[in-house]
Amino acid sequence: MFKSCQCRILIIFKIMMNNMSTSKLFLCLFYQFTFLVFAFNPANAQGLKVGFYAKSCPKAEAVVKDVIHQVMSVAPSLGGPLLRMHFHDCFVRGCDGSLLLDSPTKQAEKDAIPNQTLRGYQIIDRVKTAVEKACPGVVSCADIVALVARDVVVELRGLSWDVETGRRDGRISNGTETFGNLIGPTANISTLVNGFARKGLSVKDLVVLSGGHTIGTSHCSSFNERLYNFTGKGDADPRLDSEYMEKLKLKCKPGDQKTLVEMDPGSFKTVDESYFTLVSKRRGLFQSDAALLENKETRDYILSQAGKSFGSFFKDFGVSMVNMGRIDVVTGKSGEIRKVCSRVN
Known part of the structure; x- marks a missing residue:
């Protein structure tokens, strides 16, 4: 436009x-x-642009891509966690890399309960080391997280998109801020819509970004209540397909905290539209997946993508990822460019 x-x-x-x-x-x-x-222009207003490092570090994106290609070739199961990392970073304090910071007292974002199942920090460190070797002190950890998210999607057969860069790293990471900002797997449709709206994201962004559940796994603890104690009376979630529920019960016993289940059974290492097909058949793993059928706009989008072999989701996902990547970014002379992603300079 x-x-x-x-x-x-x-x-x-x-x-x-x-x-x-x-x-x-x-x-x-x-x-x-x-x-x-x-x-x-949102990108200009926030100091982000495609190709921000074209002169200061022209090899930056190629270096990130090369490292992620190496990682995904041997550990594709890390794709989901690395994509999820970008979501969890942006929804707390904005896309500023604060999720990556360590705390000696275990009070940083990564130590909070919603983030304790995240994996892949060592991959971000590996990418940062490679980028620092090419261009010391130039590329932010926040931008690396955004670039890594794009590159894992591409490695897992999704479409690429142009990532806006120019973020700088924040210096504050507070675990208590995850509550009320990160939206959990038990959220209803009102919580989802309002939570995304507070971050400047649309209802379409909500349903499209939920499609990120096409890759990755989840612990049984994230959905066990749907199986065994949905309303506190020992019942199951009636929105969940009964056949799928029985399969989940075979994997997840009451109180199971450790077992991992594929979010998109059969293709959890591939970016595709099967997530929407599953949700349309009441086989979404989380309550937040089922909730998407309770809003006309999100339901219509799900039905439009269900059963497709190559629908608009691939392109839409890149657009919504760019939108999410603009949340409360730190740019210009604010923040810093960390030398090591896990600590401030």
Whole structure:
């Protein structure tokens, strides 16, 4: 949209220059309109842009891509956790890499209960080491998390997208801030819609980004109540397909905290639309998956993608990931570029 507006501005400018009798008022309006177009471009307003490191570290994205290719070739199961890491970073204090910080007293974001099952920090460290070798002190850990999320999706057969970069790293990480910001697997549709809206994300972003459940696994503890004690009376969630529920019960016994279950059975290492097919058949693993059928917009999107072999989800996912990557970013001279992702400089 903004590129289209900019092109129109240039055409108007040329016409105006060819007519020297154009009033000063028109010129004034022209410059004001140009300013507004650029000022309200979300990427420009926040200091992010595609190719931010083109001059300062031209090999940055290639280095990240190479490391992730190596990792995914031997450990594709890390794709889900690395993608999830970007979500969990952005939803608390914005996309500032605060999730990566260690705390000697175990009070950082990564120590909070919602983040205790995250894996892959050592991969981020590995990428950071490689990038630092190429360009010391240039590329932020926050940008590395965003680039890694894109590259694992591509490695697992998803489509690529242009990642906006230019984030700087935050210096604060407080575990208590995860509560009320991270949205849990038991959330209802109102909590989901409102939680995303508070971050500037749309209902479409909600359903599209939920499609990230196409890869990865979950501990039984995240959905055990659906199987054994949904309303506190020893019952099961009636929204859950009975056949699928019985299969889950075979894997997850009451109180099971450790067993891992595929979020997208049969293709949890592949980015595809089967997640939407499962949700449409009441086989979404989490209560938050089932809740997506209770809103017209999210339900319509699910049904539009269910059963497709290559629908709009692939492209939509990249768009929504860019939207999420803009949440409360630290740019310009704020924050810092960490030398090591797990500690401030």
